[in-house]
Amino acid sequence: MARALINVPARAKRGEVIAIKTLISHVMESGFRHTSDGVRVARDIITTFDCTYNGVEVFHADLYSAIAANPFITFHTVATESGTLVFKWTGDNGFSATESVTIQVE
Amino acid sequence: MSAENGVTRRDVLRHAGAATLAIAVVRPPIGEAESAPAAMQEAIRKIVGDAKINPGKVKLDVPPLVDNGNVVGCAVTVDSPMTAADHVKAIHIVNEKNPQANVISVRLGPRAGTPAIATRIRLADTQEIMAIAELSDGSFWSDRANVIITLGACLED
Numbered sequence: 206m207a208r209a210l211i212n213v214p215a216r217a218k219r220g221e222v223i224a225i226k227t228l229i230s231h232v233m234e235s236g237f238r239h240t241s242d243g244v245r246v247a248r249d250i251i252t253t254f255d256c257t258y259n260g261v262e263v264f265h266a267d268l269y270s271a272i273a274a275n276p277f278i279t280f281h282t283v284a285t286e287s288g289t290l291v292f293k294w295t296g297d298n299g300f301s302a303t304e305s306v307t308i309q310v311e
Numbered sequence: 312m313s314a315e316n317g318v319t320r321r322d323v324l325r326h327a328g329a330a331t332l333a334i335a336v337v338r339p340p341i342g343e344a345e346s347a348p349a350a351m352q353e354a355i356r357k358i359v360g361d362a363k364i365n366p367g368k369v370k371l372d373v374p375p376l377v378d379n380g381n382v383v384g385c386a387v388t389v390d391s392p393m394t395a396a397d398h399v400k401a402i403h404i405v406n407e408k409n410p411q412a413n414v415i416s417v418r419l420g421p422r423a424g425t426p427a428i429a430t431r432i433r434l435a436d437t438q439e440i441m442a443i444a445e446l447s448d449g450s451f452w453s454d455r456a457n458v459i460i461t462l463g464a465c466l467e468d
Contacts, residue, residue: 222424235433235464237410258422265418271409273382273431273464280417283424 217284235270251296259288354412433464
């Protein structure tokens with residue numbers, strides 16, 4: 206399981222726009238590099254990232270080889286209600302990681 | 312030099328100079344998608360289809376000079392009220408000289424509140440990158456930035 210760091214405020218006012226920062230450890234091997242013997246290194250990247258807020262998708266990203274190792278993504282969402290934010294990364298070679306964070310909205 | 316066939320060296324030089332000038336004038340100004348190389352053009356066409364890309368509304372924030380192309384901080388903000396009627400649907404980043412033109416494609420909605428994203432990207436060479444935003448009314452807006460890279464990504468083993 207890849208290590209993921211997620212920064213979401215623990216509590217927020219209803220209707221407030223909150224910033225969400227996510228980082229996951231992953232090599233993001235581009236598939237364009239060669240070893241010293243000239244063999245191409247197979248691509249191994251995270252291809253999609255999703256964030257759902259109480260089951261509703263609020264953010265989706267398609268990543269390509271040009272994303273740096275250990276993908277760091279920040280975005281925003283409106284704190285509508287207390288609940289759970291679920292973050293899901295999927296990628297090559299069956300890579301999948303899920304994290305969830307609860308938020309208190311008052 | 313003798314004037315063979317009535318054409319002097321001076322004539323040849325004068326016409327060559329005029330031709331160069333004409334090419335320089337005809338080339339479209341940077342700021343429109345037309346000046347991009349083929350791979351980037353194709354990636355842009357895939358994103359926008361036949362729609363027109365307008366400059367403005369989008370702000371692409373990248374450092375102008377970068378030591379290490381493996382990690383380049385990159386932020387995009389779009390000027391939009393993010394209401395149900397008028398919001399940003401998607402943000403795309405494309406580059407000019409990496410082996411693959413796409414960098415990231417993001418899907419947003421009115422629940423994003425603020426249309427602002429940030430990530431870290433790889434750049435293989437000194438080049439221009441472009442951010443394209445698709446609004447809910449179907450229009451596309453863009454911003455471009457030039458980045459000078461001292462050490463490009465993808466070079467080491």
